[in-house]
Amino acid sequence: MAPVEIQIDPKRVISEVDPRIYSGFTEHMGRCIYGGLYDPGSPLADPETGFRKDVLEVIRSLRVPIVRYPGGNFVSSYRWQDGIGPRELRPRRPELAWLGEESNQFGTDEFMQWCKEAETEPYICLNMGTGTLEDALGWLEYCNGTSNTYWANQRRKNGHPEPYKVKYWSLGNEVYGPWQVGQMSATDYAKTAFQWAKALKLLDPSIELVACGETGYAAWDGEVLNTLAPMIKYHSLHQYTISAGDHMVNVTGPAGAEKGIEITKSLIDLARIANNVEEDITICFDEWNVWDPKRAIGSLGAEEHYDLSDALAVGCWLNVFVRKADVVKIACIAQSVNVISPVMTSPTGLYKQTTFHPLYLFANLMRGSSLALSLLGSPTYTGPTQPKWIQHLCPPALLDASAVLSEDGREIRLALVNRDAERDAEVVCAFAGVRVREEVRVYEVWSAEGLGVQNSFDHPDKVGVVERAERVEGGKLTLKKHSFTLVCFTLE
Template sequence: MNKAELIVDKQFVIGTVDPRLYGSFIEHVGRAVYGGIYEPGHPEANEQGFRQDVMALVQELGVPVIRYPGGNFVSGYEWEDGVGPLSARKRRLDLAWGALETNEVGTNEFAAWARAVGAEVMMAVNLGTRGPADARNLIEYCNHPGGTYWSDLRRSHGQEAPHKFKTWCLGNEMDGPWQIGHKTADEYGRTALETAKLMKWVDPSIELVACGSSMRDMPTFGEWEATVLDHTYDQVDYLSLHTYYGNRKDDTASFVAKTLEMDDYIHSVIAVCDYMKAKKRSKKQMMLSFDEWNVWYHSADADRQLERWMIAPPQIEDIYTMEDAIVVGCMIISLLKRADRIRMACIAQLVNVIAPIMTVNEGIAWRQTIFYPYQHASVYGRGVSLKPIIRSPKYDCKQFTDVPCLESAVVYDEGAEQLTIFAVNRDLAEALEVEADLRQFAGYRIVEHVALAHPDPKARNTASEPRNVTPHAESGAELRDGCLRIRLPKLSWNVIRLKKT
């Protein structure tokens, strides 16, 4: 059996984990909204039309913040279409996704749903077909108490109290040619700067996210970040990152190692941010919002067959495998490794569209394989991220060399006297025996060791078999004289929880 070593020390602090690191995303695309969170007439629907079975699963995840309403959708969205009496709302062609938008759910409805599930809203403004004036109007509608045209319009729509949305995205993926209103870095930087000024004049308490590159493979990556920050550094609080991974060549060994690229991507963006800080001689440290991340590739062929201009088409509905859950777990670990700079992150998305939660129209809702690492991290990964010192066997594959079999992040909650070790064994063939030096945590005991594993890396949860892949309790973990000994099953996600007695 392969063996690895781990050292955990209270002094090796990376940073405090912002709860918003475990955020998610609801966009008006596919069945994320209609048939996902909202389905009037469903047996589980409440008076507002929201599915309570879906709400219960979202609450199970403990999602702290949800990005809305896009995504590509927002670059053509006229927010006024989604407020006021339902009978007066316009149906629009959604050019971003080739669908028909009914606008039954808009700003106020989504805000009410988010409150019901215990999440804040990360609101996005349209900087594709619109600009600073419309963003100013939207934040006045949402956040100003009253006594002005837009705030009083909100009150006339039945929302007396302001929403007080704290976090706002200045557009979405504006470097992408696929984006409605695609801009050069200079064009976007100038627009984002002027939008930021107006929005903060309306509400100085907000935080703003500027668009970074929509992916690392963009030809303008790096240069885009530098140019945008050159314009906006003093006005914005975060720069965004987006990435998705897939296993299109059916090379599992390389697929589960993809987060080595993610680590490098994060380091590169931080380097650009710090360069701009030096250039501007600023005392301000730019933080990151990794507000789109996930596995995405299964649905590509099916999506090409869809008709245009449908209402809520079954779009981007990846059904995830065991190996996908491993990659999602590793991506969470990558985020925790840079908790000092990544303050927010959004798994994209939350329901039906590349999502941990799936539904059947008029039917059940169930947990995908990726639900579990996300849930475990969100529930147990609150506190301070510690840097573990890892000695692990490594392997080579088609795309990478020296891939560590053991990937791990550690979160310490001093107040609750709890320690959580998240660990992935990437090895496809063998279990991994791990010895962890925990002498800094005298008096702690093992609460549980939970593993997500399955003999078949391609195993899935489906509507007919919703519990095919689920976590289970592992036995055999031992803590003696400050040394933790555990066995990680092959190709597994693991959560080892300890608490002081």
């Protein structure tokens, strides 16, 4: 088969890659908070804060710019006021999203402290289920208030004289969903969220608001954008792709997210035109990952065990965000620890799942300017997809790619997923207007054991990153079947 040609022109910049696309999400769900990032009494935790030191270290290695909190579905029945003040006085409450109990031992102040130690910025999702606008205003005042007012003083009383200056606030979570406490129609949501936005901005004009969007291709997205465009800075999207036990379904799923992003971009443009909005509105993809909710939920707390196929799907997800750098400015992998997560803890340690490795490589290397690229000659996949319409609306190529010009302008970096489970791919990289050195650095995520291989506590390194220097003549590379490869070309 003729090699696939990848044409890259470093002058065709799509946009800066916003580092916030490598953000995270921690929800009071399963073992994400309790037994995950917060584990008081554990020998692995800081004796004072109860924060797991190994978790903090791994989060810092991912250079996570923002972490969303406290849900997710959890937030729709959460009373933030229960999670502040002396721990022994905090009430236990029934928890309606995952039908458990909330001890409130970890709350707003603990989260702010954890963010500081994780070297990340907090992003708070407001309760638009059981919560009122008054609750939301109180939470904002508690976090950001500088006046001599009740909630700001409560924060001071709890030992935090300085405001936390939380910039990102979202107006509810998945309010459209029948699974949601406080589900609303798009019309009702948009009307309520508009009023909330007005009041929140009056209290603190410096905050940036995120509207609750759906998949990007739902009727909800258009209606909500039309009403909220004058009030928001971001429209959120949520999508989880599933493997349904089929590798190609798994790795082509992110093409559905890419379509959702393209449609949302048009919906944003329409809403801005209709509302005379001059300021940019961009996408905050604040929940994404590979997850089959039917496979791991309930008492297991959605603890997915990922294999190599899932790692490649995560590579394809991140390629989408880099390619769409002009409109996706924030993306939060759901979630950061244990729950649907690349990081799994036990009382005695942690291991990195297969999906950790492409995320780590992207977060550390795929920064700078996103470059347009053309893929010539990669066969198109036409088999089953999820959703089915991917097959006929946007059938993906077997090879998936994104490119950046590094922040220092010295390297062109390519992230490549050979989705083909059967065949290696021969590739020729052609650079317009620049010369590159033949010596390249290659980072590969692959296993001879095949697509089903997983890491575990007993075998934490079955899938990792193999780094090597290679000589690439005429831009020719061979990508192993079912592999993720990041190649760094140095400009001459």
